[in-house]
Amino acid sequence: MTPMTGYIELSYLDLAIAALLVVLNAGLSLAFGLGLERRMLLAALRMAAQLLLVGFVLQALFDTVSLWLTALVALIMALFAGREILARQERRLAGWWGYGIGASTMLLAGMVVTLLALSGPLRPDPWFDPRYAIPLFGMILGNAMTGISLGLDSLTTMVGRERAGIEAQLLLGASRWQAMRTVAQRALRTGFTPMLNSMAAAGVVFLPGMMTGQILAGVAPEQAVKYQILLLFLIAGATGLGVLSAVMISVWRLTDDRHRLRLDRLR
Amino acid sequence: MLQVENLQRPDDLPSGQYVLGPISFRIERGECLALTGTSGAGKSLLLRALVDLDPNRGEVTLGGVPRAEVPAITWRRRVAYFPAEPGWWLDHVGDHIPDRPGACEILAQLGFADPDDVMSWPISRLSSGERQRIALARGLSCDMPGAPKVLLLDEPTSALDTDSCALVEALLQRHLDKGAAILLVSHDPAQVARLAQRSLHMVGGKLVGTA
Numbered sequence: 001m002t003p004m005t006g007y008i009e010l011s012y013l014d015l016a017i018a019a020l021l022v023v024l025n026a027g028l029s030l031a032f033g034l035g036l037e038r039r040m041l042l043a044a045l046r047m048a049a050q051l052l053l054v055g056f057v058l059q060a061l062f063d064t065v066s067l068w069l070t071a072l073v074a075l076i077m078a079l080f081a082g083r084e085i086l087a088r089q090e091r092r093l094a095g096w097w098g099y100g101i102g103a104s105t106m107l108l109a110g111m112v113v114t115l116l117a118l119s120g121p122l123r124p125d126p127w128f129d130p131r132y133a134i135p136l137f138g139m140i141l142g143n144a145m146t147g148i149s150l151g152l153d154s155l156t157t158m159v160g161r162e163r164a165g166i167e168a169q170l171l172l173g174a175s176r177w178q179a180m181r182t183v184a185q186r187a188l189r190t191g192f193t194p195m196l197n198s199m200a201a202a203g204v205v206f207l208p209g210m211m212t213g214q215i216l217a218g219v220a221p222e223q224a225v226k227y228q229i230l231l232l233f234l235i236a237g238a239t240g241l242g243v244l245s246a247v248m249i250s251v252w253r254l255t256d257d258r259h260r261l262r263l264d265r266l267r
Numbered sequence: 268m269l270q271v272e273n274l275q276r277p278d279d280l281p282s283g284q285y286v287l288g289p290i291s292f293r294i295e296r297g298e299c300l301a302l303t304g305t306s307g308a309g310k311s312l313l314l315r316a317l318v319d320l321d322p323n324r325g326e327v328t329l330g331g332v333p334r335a336e337v338p339a340i341t342w343r344r345r346v347a348y349f350p351a352e353p354g355w356w357l358d359h360v361g362d363h364i365p366d367r368p369g370a371c372e373i374l375a376q377l378g379f380a381d382p383d384d385v386m387s388w389p390i391s392r393l394s395s396g397e398r399q400r401i402a403l404a405r406g407l408s409c410d411m412p413g414a415p416k417v418l419l420l421d422e423p424t425s426a427l428d429t430d431s432c433a434l435v436e437a438l439l440q441r442h443l444d445k446g447a448a449i450l451l452v453s454h455d456p457a458q459v460a461r462l463a464q465r466s467l468h469m470v471g472g473k474l475v476g477t478a
Contacts, residue, residue: 164354167320168402172365172409173344182356258319258339 007217019044061130070130074114074137078107081145088149091156093253094267101249106148109242110141113234121230139210139231140238143195147239148246151191155250156266158183166261176255184251191243195236202232268296268448269346269417274316274325286472287312289325294417299439299449301459304469310452311351312472314419317450318348329416344409348419351452352395353402360393360401361386369408377404378434395426403435407442418442418449424458436462 022044026037061069082103092098114137118124124132159166162183169179202208203225211228215221256262275288287309294300302310316323319339327334334342355363364370364386371382377400379385385401393401403423418439424432439449439462453459459466468476 162356164350164352165356166354167350168354168363169356170320171318171343171348171350172406173340175340256322260320260322260339262322264322 015048019048058130058134061134065126065130067126067128070128070133073130073134074111075107077138077141078103078110081106081141085145085149085152089153089156091160091266092152093156093250094265097253097265101246101253102148102152105242105246105249106141106144108245109144109238110137112241113140113238116237117230117234136231136234140234143198143235144238144242146194147191147243150194151187151243151247152250154190155183155187155247155254158186159254159261160263160266163261163263170259170261174259176259176261177251179259179261180251180255184247187247188243191247192239195239199232199236202228208232268298268330269294269317269450270326270328271317272326274313274323274327277322277324287316287323288472290474292467292474294448294450296446296448297443298465299443299451299463301463301466302450302452302469303454303459303466308469309472310469311421313469314348314350314421314450314452317419318343318346320348346417346419347406349403349406349421349423351421351425353398353405355390355398358389358391359386360388360390363390364405364408366408370404373404373407373438374401376434376438378431396428396431399423399426400431400435403438407438416447418447420449421452422454423451425454432458 022040026040028034029036029040057073061073082099085102085106086092086099089098093101114133117136118127118133122132122136159180166179166183170176198208208228208231210231211224214224214227219227254262254265270293272291273289275290276286290313292300302313304310312321315321317327319334319342329337329342329345337345357363361367367386371386374382374385379400388397390398407418420439423439424435427435436458439451443449443462449462451459451463467474
């Protein structure tokens with residue numbers, strides 16, 4: 001095995017040089033009259049500010065190594081991701097359900113899988129070491145979020161479009177689960193697709209970000225690849241769990257105990 | 268047979284979604300009751316409420332048994348609703364029909380020369396008249412022993428030619444003779460005169476008169 005070779009430290013000047021590329025883009029936008037220069041510069045500034053801030057938070061978190069602080073940060077991340085899921089749906093469940101289903105299933109799936117990884121393959125000391133727990137949780141959350149939001153968006157869109165077919169089944173004496181089956185299956189398939197695609201294309205079409213990062217940081221490729229494989233498995237598990245529970249809870253909420261389709265609960 | 272007391276929209280549903288009732292009436296065994304009214308008068312809403320497809324409140328009893336005591340799935344097999352535009356969820360006719368022999372028998376009565384062949388027809392190529400008749404066969408066959416006791420029919424012949432229309436009416440008459448009750452929405456006064464003994468008229472979600 002190749003030993004760790006260390007990594008090249010970056011200075012703020014290095015970042016400024018790279019930032020010139022964005023300025024160049026903005027210049028091009030100006031030259032071609034795209035009207036994107038303001039948004040582009042703002043987005044770049046926002047990205048840099050957010051990430052620098054996160055860097056400080058992570059540094060503080062790593063220095064204190066507190067279970068409660070780690071849990072709090074994870075919770076805040078999940079709450080933001082819940083909002084993101086909601087924003088990506090064209091039609092959503094009315095009231096708190098719309099936000100609640102996305103946020104809670106994601107928190108659940110992310111937590112279960114992260115805890116599994118921390119207690120099984122990784123075993124840091126202490127077990128909640130934020131240096132492992134937070135980045136892991138963040139990557140799992142981000143991917144589960146994409147799956148859940150796609151799955152829910154597909155479900156709520158399709159349930160409106162397929163209303164006549166669903167109600168026809170209910171009228172013939174089908175239960176709500178039988179009548180919603182086709183729609184739920186399609187929503188699940190949509191939710192699982194990005195995760196399947198990223199597993200199928202990893203290493204061939206693109207080099208996954210985490211692995212690339214580790215290699216740049218001087219980790220031997222063999223180890224970096226193992227980490228990446230572990231992470232993809234964890235993501236697959238969390239996405240599966242999250243999408244399945246989010247879609248099934250939504251199906252339950254979109255119907256009632258008299259086996260009626262309740263589109264009035266959407267808005 | 269079917270008794271309806273103060274059927275109406277529940278209070279807890281966001282207002283403005285639909286207006287219905289309170290509505291009270293009854294249909295006897297072997298009776299066909301016509302339901303008339305302009306489009307938007309609430310006829311389909313009433314049928315949907317009777318079959319418990321929309322939230323509603325009020326007393327509905329079938330043969331003396333309150334609807335609340337009957338599971339929704341069983342209720343819809345006894346009180347069958349046929350919407351004006353039937354729904355489909357798979358690609359071919361046969362995918363939608365659990366009881367093929369029963370449905371084929373009815374399709375033959377409704378003028379399909381080769382009912383077995385109909386099963387392989389794609390839904391997307393059906394005419395609206397074919398859809399109506401196939402949906403009727405599908406619903407009437409899905410619970411063969413003891414067939415539905417009450418039929419709620421929303422313009423069952425709106426897309427049919429005179430001959431097919433006569434076949435559907437003959438089929439409905441046979442169900443009436445066997446003791447079924449029918450609530451028939453129809454815009455055709457001649458059909459109402461042929462099939463129904465009484466009629467109800469709806470305006471703005473309420474019953475305004477009987478004849």
